[in-house]
Amino acid sequence: MIHEYQLRLLPVQASSEQNIISYLAQEEGLDARTVNSVRVLKRSIDARQRTIYVNLKVRAYINELPQDDEFVHTEYQDVSDRPRVIVVGEGPGGLFASLRLIELGFRPVVIERGKDVRERKKDMAGITKTQQVDPESNYCFGEGGAGAYSDGKLYTRSKKRGSVEKILNVFCQHGASTGILADAHPHIGTDKLPRVIENMRNTILKCGGEVHFQTKMTALMLDHERVAGVETVNLATGAEEHFRGPVILATGHSARDVYRYLHAEQIEMEAKGIAVGVRLEHPAQLIDQIQYHNKNGKGKYLPTAEYSFVTQVGGRGVYSFCMCPGGFVIPAATGPQQIVVNGMSPANRGTRWSNSGMVVEVHPDDVAALLKPENGESEGADAADPLCVMRFQETLERDCWQQGNRKQTAPAQRMADFVNRKLSYDLPPSSYAPGLISSPLHFWMPAFVVSRLQEGFKVFGRNAHGFLTNEAVLIATETRTSSPVRILRDRETLQHVRLEGLFPCGEGAGYAGGIVSAGIDGERCAEMCAEYMKRL
Numbered sequence: 001m002i003h004e005y006q007l008r009l010l011p012v013q014a015s016s017e018q019n020i021i022s023y024l025a026q027e028e029g030l031d032a033r034t035v036n037s038v039r040v041l042k043r044s045i046d047a048r049q050r051t052i053y054v055n056l057k058v059r060a061y062i063n064e065l066p067q068d069d070e071f072v073h074t075e076y077q078d079v080s081d082r083p084r085v086i087v088v089g090e091g092p093g094g095l096f097a098s099l100r101l102i103e104l105g106f107r108p109v110v111i112e113r114g115k116d117v118r119e120r121k122k123d124m125a126g127i128t129k130t131q132q133v134d135p136e137s138n139y140c141f142g143e144g145g146a147g148a149y150s151d152g153k154l155y156t157r158s159k160k161r162g163s164v165e166k167i168l169n170v171f172c173q174h175g176a177s178t179g180i181l182a183d184a185h186p187h188i189g190t191d192k193l194p195r196v197i198e199n200m201r202n203t204i205l206k207c208g209g210e211v212h213f214q215t216k217m218t219a220l221m222l223d224h225e226r227v228a229g230v231e232t233v234n235l236a237t238g239a240e241e242h243f244r245g246p247v248i249l250a251t252g253h254s255a256r257d258v259y260r261y262l263h264a265e266q267i268e269m270e271a272k273g274i275a276v277g278v279r280l281e282h283p284a285q286l287i288d289q290i291q292y293h294n295k296n297g298k299g300k301y302l303p304t305a306e307y308s309f310v311t312q313v314g315g316r317g318v319y320s321f322c323m324c325p326g327g328f329v330i331p332a333a334t335g336p337q338q339i340v341v342n343g344m345s346p347a348n349r350g351t352r353w354s355n356s357g358m359v360v361e362v363h364p365d366d367v368a369a370l371l372k373p374e375n376g377e378s379e380g381a382d383a384a385d386p387l388c389v390m391r392f393q394e395t396l397e398r399d400c401w402q403q404g405n406r407k408q409t410a411p412a413q414r415m416a417d418f419v420n421r422k423l424s425y426d427l428p429p430s431s432y433a434p435g436l437i438s439s440p441l442h443f444w445m446p447a448f449v450v451s452r453l454q455e456g457f458k459v460f461g462r463n464a465h466g467f468l469t470n471e472a473v474l475i476a477t478e479t480r481t482s483s484p485v486r487i488l489r490d491r492e493t494l495q496h497v498r499l500e501g502l503f504p505c506g507e508g509a510g511y512a513g514g515i516v517s518a519g520i521d522g523e524r525c526a527e528m529c530a531e532y533m534k535r536l
């Protein structure tokens with residue numbers, strides 16, 4: 001017999017299968033000896049009150065063994081002799097597009113400027129050693145895309161439950177823990193993601209697809225109003241090569257050379273709002289104490305605490321973004337003369353720090369006032385310029401690099417000092433490996449952003465006692481929260497509004513914001529591309 005239960009347990013009661021069975025025996029009158037297995041279907045933590053509860057939906061297998069798989073398998077067929085589709089970018093958008101193409105009977109040919117997910121790691125470690133960023137292999141470029149070395153958070157605001165579940169199930173099929181299907185806030189962790197990504201690539205190769213690393217798309221092959229393929233350069237050998245086929249363009253939010261190329265070719269795009277600010281890092285223990293209302297922190301049975309804050313200041317949203325409990329702040333720039341910070345966490349979220357982006361919404365209309373006239377890019381101050389928000393990002397990142405001694409040492413300020421407009425005489429220990437340098441962020445960051453962050457922090461500090469503290473440090477600057485550009489596509493066919501055979505995809509095209517939503521958009525682009533191929 002199989003029976004499902006909704007349970008509200010103390011953390012210790014929810015901490016193991018055995019403890020759950022004991023609870024069921026005690027409270028539901030089950031004979032523990034007859035319960036062969038308990039599977040957790042949904043798990044969330046209710047930390048609103050002083051006593052913390054874990055809400056569980058569980059399935060108990062009584063006098064029988066589980067027969068059903070823990071996740072739904074997708075069948076991938078051999079597509080070696082099928083028509084090919086060019087997928088540019090092997091981030092989540094490109095990966096899920098490729099796998100879906102295989103399901104639908106098409107052969108993906110993946111073009112990726114960066115290295116494979118393991119090789120790439122060396123270049124990222126090199127940033128701390130050399131203070132230099134490789135513009136082709138870094139935290140944003142390379143196999144797995146921007147999401148590979150992240151927290152691997154897999155929650156999304158997408159309302160398409162079926163699509164979200166498909167993405168999570170595909171991750172499980174490629175080696176992610178099935179816990180992601182149950183958790184209200186699932187995450188994989190930066191130490192586990194590379195293996196999952198490698199397994200996804202191996203599925204593509206095994207089915208007859210191709211993956212070309214260190215191969216950068218330099219141009220689209222245009223045949224009147226139709227995209228017929230891509231021109232590429234091999235970054236290791238310098239060899240140029242053309243790949244023919246319709247193109248799913250999933251190059252992410254940091255491929256500024258791609259945006260510049262599209263703009264020069266007058267391919268229709270528009271500027272898109274983003275959010276900018278800083279990374280805020282607290283001692284993890286402090287966040288645990290605040291969120292779990294307990295001076296002892298999380299104790300033995302609770303995960304490292306998360307938070308999510310949002311408010312409105314001066315007509316713009318101020319909010320926490322991409323929170324990484326028990327994680328690291330990392331250097332996420334993609335080129336010279338930039339500092340960009342972001343966050344990642346291992347699966348156990350076990351470091352001494354918890355960080356999140358703290359950002360302010362910026363609309364294209366705001367940028368005119370924000371761009372400094374002396375930077376010589378006066379055309380960037382026009383909201384009608386598709387690249388104006390990108391130029392603003394670049395200005396802020398360059399300012400930050402100058403303030404950071406022209407290295408990857410990031411300018412930083414204690415949190416309360418920032419709110420009180422005081423220079424920090426020293427800085428707390430931080431997970432940011434290239435190092436921090438004390439800097440008056442309140443003085444040189446745009447006043448539009450500073451004043452809203454200051455007010456926002458006061459609100460968050462009132463709602464969470466102890467949050468606004470000098471034990472926390474702000475690290476500049478967080479600019480790559482989403483794409484600064486939207487490549488215009490038809491709502492139904494997902495093709496570019498003018499160019500046939502071009503499917504702008506994922507975060508870089510302006511249609512996703514996170515791993516899961518990029519994956520969902522990748523699948524949709526593959527489906528629409530398959531429809532297009534059938535009509536040819």
Ligand SMILES: Cc1cc2nc3c(=O)[nH]c(=O)nc-3n(C[C@H](O)[C@H](O)[C@H](O)COP(=O)(O)OP(=O)(O)OC[C@H]3O[C@@H](n4cnc5c(N)ncnc54)[C@H](O)[C@@H]3O)c2cc1C
Nearest residue numbers: 089091093113142145146147150153217252506507514515
């Ligand atoms: C440090 C960090 C942590 C993050 N943490 C999370 C998280 O926990 N959860 C979450 O949901 N989201 C997270 N994000 C955001 C998430 O990674 C992105 O939303 C997601 O990766 C977007 O997927 P994508 O496929 O659209 O683009 P990307 O992942 O950016 O992939 C684009 C790919 O295209 C390649 N490319 C670019 N230009 C070219 C070219 N000319 N030729 C060939 N290839 C090219 C790039 O090398 C890259 O691999 C994080 C991002 C970062 C940077």
